[in-house]
Amino acid sequence: MDDRQRFREVVLPHLDDALSLARWLTGNVPDAEDVVQDACLRAYRAIATTKDINPRAWLLAIVRNAAFTWLAKNRPKTAVTTNDEALFERASLEMVDPQASPETILIGKIDAEQLHTAIAALPLPYRETLLLREIEELSYQEISKILSIPIGTVMSRLARARNLLIQRLAMAGKGKAGAA
Amino acid sequence: MNKPSAWSSREESLLLLNAYLDNELDAASVLEIERRLAADPALKLEHDRLVQLRGVFASQLKTQKASNDFRRRIEAMAEPKFPPVIRRISLPTRARGFAWREMAAAAALAAIIAAGGTYTFLRPNSQSNEIAAIVADHQRALLAATPFDVASSDRHTVKPWFDSKLALSPQVIDLSSAGFPLAGGRVEVIDGKPVPVLVYQRRAHIISVVAIPRAGQKDTTEPSLATTNDGYFVIQWRGRDFDYTVVSDLAENELDEFVNLWRHAARVN
Structure with a gap:
């Protein structure tokens, strides 16, 4: 099978997934398209040498790296340093108000915009881990490989990301209920 | 876990x-x-x-759907015209191996044609007129102040220039590493239609690569056909979407080499 054929079979079926990830990492579709186009170029060049048996995870890893290159170039202020990350990992995992009942949380009434705002506000390491799980539906092992972090870190990032989201959405939900 | x-x-x-x-x-x-x-x-x-x-x-949480336009842009990467930036690195050695074999084939073919005394062209009718016109244009270009309308050794300049002038462009192949730097491009009128011409240089010699559009034509590995016209060497072949005619006063073996390199590079592009 030649490279073009491989590219068509390995990359093209996962274009929506690639774009979704890039869209979440950059924040908008035009920038995401830039990133994915760059990622596809990289994928095309690397396709002859890759031995990866999981094309989707392989492509998403390239998209993720392309997104970071893009962010570093175009939005240097959002670039995450390793120090920031270490700080995040140390942050403790808090229970949401243990007394609150699920009904008062109201996150079931959250609309897409509120959810998007809350996800966008997550620190990048949490956000990308969450997205790989919730949008791309990758396994812990695949996420661990893409982000080059131990599985234990995948677990803790996911737990913290969801924890933060529940807290923020709970506030948004309350605000909404109060306004209504 | x-x-x-x-x-x-x-x-x-x-x-x-x-x-x-x-x-x-x-x-x-x-x-x-x-x-x-x-x-x-x-x-x-x-x-x-x-x-x-x-x-x-x-x-x-919805998946972001790629627009048709974007999907086509990505799909175009896997189409033959897409320049694979990386593969050129490995080109010289492989190209040489190929080139010699093809050159031998072309030489053999040329010998057969010469021995048989008959010239077979890609399209027998009007073909020799076309060659005469192309050679005449090449000669005229040599007499002009410059043999090109856009002077650039950068294929990323030449290709868009054709696109803007003609709304089409042949593959612009960079062979500078093989000693055939791109000099520029010009537009000729062949058979009443404007066609793109790539201009390469070899020492003091000018090589014109005339690309006559043949929409939908597939790239072929058919041997190139060589002839002479008015003292100029002419080599023709069918490429993707274009029929190519190369004209030069360069020595025939060097022009063969140029054509083989060019076709090989076009194929891996």
């Missing part, structure tokens, strides 16, 4: 709860977390929130 050594802390319960909901726990850990959920109302509450959150994800 390995079971963490200590199960005591609430934080670890939360980590395991997430992994449980993500279907990432082994059977023993599943039993353990379910036991803990039954015994710990606060943990059960957290469980319910996470399930709620998952429901919100499922209903509100």
Whole structure:
């Protein structure tokens, strides 16, 4: 099978997934398209040498790296340093108000915009881990490989990301209920 | 999933709860977390929130669909005209191997044609007129102040220039590493239609590559056909979307080499 054929079979079926990830990492579709186009170029060049048996995870890893290159170039202020990350990992995992009942949380009434705002506000390491799980539906092992972090870190990032989201959405939900 | 050594802390319960909901726990850990959920109302509450959150994800988090336009742009990467930037690195050695073989084939073919005394062209009718016109244009270009309208050794300048002038462009191949630098491009009128001409240089010699559009034509590996006209060497072949005619006063073997390199590069592009 030649490279073009491989590219068509390995990359093209996962274009929506690639774009979704890039869209979440950059924040908008035009920038995401830039990133994915760059990622596809990289994928095309690397396709002859890759031995990866999981094309989707392989492509998403390239998209993720392309997104970071893009962010570093175009939005240097959002670039995450390793120090920031270490700080995040140390942050403790808090229970949401243990007394609150699920009904008062109201996150079931959250609309897409509120959810998007809350996800966008997550620190990048949490956000990308969450997205790989919730949008791309990758396994812990695949996420661990893409982000080059131990599985234990995948677990803790996911737990913290969801924890933060529940807290923020709970506030948004309350605000909404109060306004209504 | 390995079971963490200590199960005591609430934080670890939360980590395991997430992994449980993500279907990432082994059977023993599943039993353990379910036991803990039954015994710990606060943990059960957290469980319910996470399930709620998952429901919100499922209903509100949509995959970004690639637009048709974008999809086509990406698909175009896998089409033959896409320049594979990386592969050129390995070109010289491979190209040489190819080129020599093809050159031998071309030489053999040329010998057969010469011996038979008959010239077969790609399209017998009007073909010799076309060659005469192309050679005349080449001669005229040599007499002009410059043999090109756009002077650039950068194919990224030449290709867009053609696109803007003619709304089409042949493959612009960079052979500078093989000693055939791109000099520029011009537009000729052949058979009443404007056609793109690439201009390459070899020492003091000018090589014109005339690209006559043949929409939808596939790239071929048919041998190139060589002839002479008015003292100029002419080599023709069919490429993707274009019929190519190369004219030069360069020595015939060097022009053969040029054509073989060019065709090879066009093919791997």
